[in-house]
Amino acid sequence: MEDLLEFLNGIYPFPLGLKDELTPMIKSLRLSEKEYLLRAGDVCKNIYFIRKGLLRCYYLKETKEVSAWFLKEVDTIVSVESFYDQLPSYEFIQALEDCELFYISFDELEEIYGKYLEFNVIGRKLTTHYLKMWTRQLRYLRSMSALERYQELLAKEPELLLRVPLKLLASYLDMEPETLSRMRGLGN
Amino acid sequence: MEDLLEFLNGIYPFPLGLKDELTPMIKSLRLSEKEYLLRAGDVCKNIYFIRKGLLRCYYLKETKEVSAWFLKEVDTIVSVESFYDQLPSYEFIQALEDCELFYISFDELEEIYGKYLEFNVIGRKLTTHYLKMWTRQLRYLRSMSALERYQELLAKEPELLLRVPLKLLASYLDMEPETLSRMRGLGN
Numbered sequence: 001m002e003d004l005l006e007f008l009n010g011i012y013p014f015p016l017g018l019k020d021e022l023t024p025m026i027k028s029l030r031l032s033e034k035e036y037l038l039r040a041g042d043v044c045k046n047i048y049f050i051r052k053g054l055l056r057c058y059y060l061k062e063t064k065e066v067s068a069w070f071l072k073e074v075d076t077i078v079s080v081e082s083f084y085d086q087l088p089s090y091e092f093i094q095a096l097e098d099c100e101l102f103y104i105s106f107d108e109l110e111e112i113y114g115k116y117l118e119f120n121v122i123g124r125k126l127t128t129h130y131l132k133m134w135t136r137q138l139r140y141l142r143s144m145s146a147l148e149r150y151q152e153l154l155a156k157e158p159e160l161l162l163r164v165p166l167k168l169l170a171s172y173l174d175m176e177p178e179t180l181s182r183m184r185g186l187g188n
Numbered sequence: 189m190e191d192l193l194e195f196l197n198g199i200y201p202f203p204l205g206l207k208d209e210l211t212p213m214i215k216s217l218r219l220s221e222k223e224y225l226l227r228a229g230d231v232c233k234n235i236y237f238i239r240k241g242l243l244r245c246y247y248l249k250e251t252k253e254v255s256a257w258f259l260k261e262v263d264t265i266v267s268v269e270s271f272y273d274q275l276p277s278y279e280f281i282q283a284l285e286d287c288e289l290f291y292i293s294f295d296e297l298e299e300i301y302g303k304y305l306e307f308n309v310i311g312r313k314l315t316t317h318y319l320k321m322w323t324r325q326l327r328y329l330r331s332m333s334a335l336e337r338y339q340e341l342l343a344k345e346p347e348l349l350l351r352v353p354l355k356l357l358a359s360y361l362d363m364e365p366e367t368l369s370r371m372r373g374l375g376n
Contacts, residue, residue: 117305124312
């Protein structure tokens with residue numbers, strides 16, 4: 001857990017008392033490959049920090065699974081629309097590898113935000129990081145060709161090509177598995 | 189300007205001194221319909237608060253304009269990928285109506301964040317608001333049919349149907365103008 005505390009403290013230095021108050025709030029959890037962290041319809045009650053492993057957020061388009069995100073070590077993971085308003089989720093979150101996670105509940109996070117203004121700097125910066133990621137993803141989907149999206153993935157997140165099954169990666173890139181397979185074969 | 193200060197103060201109460209320090213940093217700007225706030229390639233140096241009017245963020249897909257966002261009264265507007273890292277923008281931001289805006293520069297916003305921890309609560313909450321909007325938009329684009337996206341717009345942002353030209357709205361909904369025109373005609 002020390003590495004998570006260091007990571008957060010590195011974003012903005014903890015004031016006196018925060019570490020002692022936060023430590024007992026942080027719980028840990030292990031997930032096996034294919035296990036679910038959240039299912040659509042359930043409320044996402046915790047914010048998770050990925051210590052090890054890779055998870056996928058997806059939703060259903062009719063009966064087809066559409067991968068929205070792949071998140072891995074050092075990422076924070078929540079179902080955004082569910083967690084922040086404590087409403088039922090539209091998304092599933094599933095482990096694609098054996099995972100080790102830390103988490104804090106919504107209520108305890110709110111308590112920390114209320115007691116320690118400094119933690120709001122950390123929250124603001126992490127939220128901004130994901131806002132930038134989401135903005136980039138929207139731009140990729142809206143303005144790029146399939147080939148350009150593949151090339152961006154190669155440049156920005158090449159390890160996903162090794163860690164994520166091709167079929168799941170194809171839906172993330174909004175293309176057919178055959179298209180992705182062909183691009184990989186061409187060595188683009 | 190009093191209404192902007194009240195809006196921000198309503199998110200989290202201002203501590204002593206913040207109002208006096210913030211007030212001279214806030215500048216105002218008027219844009220006429222069709223005028224540009226930002227062009228792709230330029231750095232978005234300010235964060236804008238829309239007092240009146242409607243603006244469109246768009247990018248080019250080859251030579252075609254793709255509308256990413258429509259933002260209006262009470263919204264905050266930046267080119268996310270440009271503003272937070274002070275890098276050249278991928279987006280254009282254009283006024284679709286005559287607009288009145290307030291704005292603060294990136295540097296002055298950072299100064300306020302550094303001096304007044306309370307302002308980070310406001311920043312965190314506003315950023316979370318847009319993260320939720322972006323998440324919803326990604327979900328609409330990824331998992332909904334054209335008809336479902338139109339119905340969501342009718343339910344959540346019906347005034348855009350009155351204020352935004354059909355062609356621009358169609359690209360926002362990721363459909364052909366003819367498809368949107370037909371749905372409107374059917375009274376869906």
